[in-house]
Amino acid sequence: MPWEKSFDEDEAVGKAMKVFWEKGFEAASLADLIAGTGITRGSLYNAFGGKEQLFVRTLRKYDKDQRRAMLAELEAMDDPEKAITALFEGIVAESLSDAEKKGCFLVNTASEFTTHSEEINSIVRNGLRETEAFLQRSLEVGQARQRFPNALDPAPTAKALMALIVAIRVLARGLFDEASLKTIAAQAQRLLR
Numbered sequence: 001m002p003w004e005k006s007f008d009e010d011e012a013v014g015k016a017m018k019v020f021w022e023k024g025f026e027a028a029s030l031a032d033l034i035a036g037t038g039i040t041r042g043s044l045y046n047a048f049g050g051k052e053q054l055f056v057r058t059l060r061k062y063d064k065d066q067r068r069a070m071l072a073e074l075e076a077m078d079d080p081e082k083a084i085t086a087l088f089e090g091i092v093a094e095s096l097s098d099a100e101k102k103g104c105f106l107v108n109t110a111s112e113f114t115t116h117s118e119e120i121n122s123i124v125r126n127g128l129r130e131t132e133a134f135l136q137r138s139l140e141v142g143q144a145r146q147r148f149p150n151a152l153d154p155a156p157t158a159k160a161l162m163a164l165i166v167a168i169r170v171l172a173r174g175l176f177d178e179a180s181l182k183t184i185a186a187q188a189q190r191l192l193r
Helices: 009-023 030-037 041-048 051-076 080-097 105-111 118-144 154-171 178-191
Strands: none
Touching (some): 009 051, 009 105, 051 080, 051 118, 080 178, 105 118, 105 154, 118 154, 154 178
């Protein structure tokens, strides 16, 4: 008799994402995933193929639902300076409201970079590159509109801003307090001057 799926696959991916986000890929056991999703071991393997394939699905879901959605909102803003400011303020606010100190799923995965497959690493690299590209485009548009100084070099400034985003995401997991996170975000604004 063929296997029949008795659960919503997207819902299961969302639940598995919470498990991986909280524990990381390596620390999340199959038992954790079964408990977190409410599906059986056999169903997990039949639907997703295994732990790594499920992790890939969760990372893609996070990237689409969180990072890409956020960038789409920022891209829609007509003011590149306000968009960059909103990005940093949003990251700090999100980090401060994260009672579980989960951080950013994509950045967390980047910190485990050497333990992952090329497919997972590619998702992380692409996500970080797309965010950096958004920053660079914003800087270029801001320069064209004379909102940022001509002496500002968009490519390395975008890399520096990306590094500050990663710093906030990592340090907000319990190492830095609100004032320190806001100081990092303020430093990002200083780079634009």
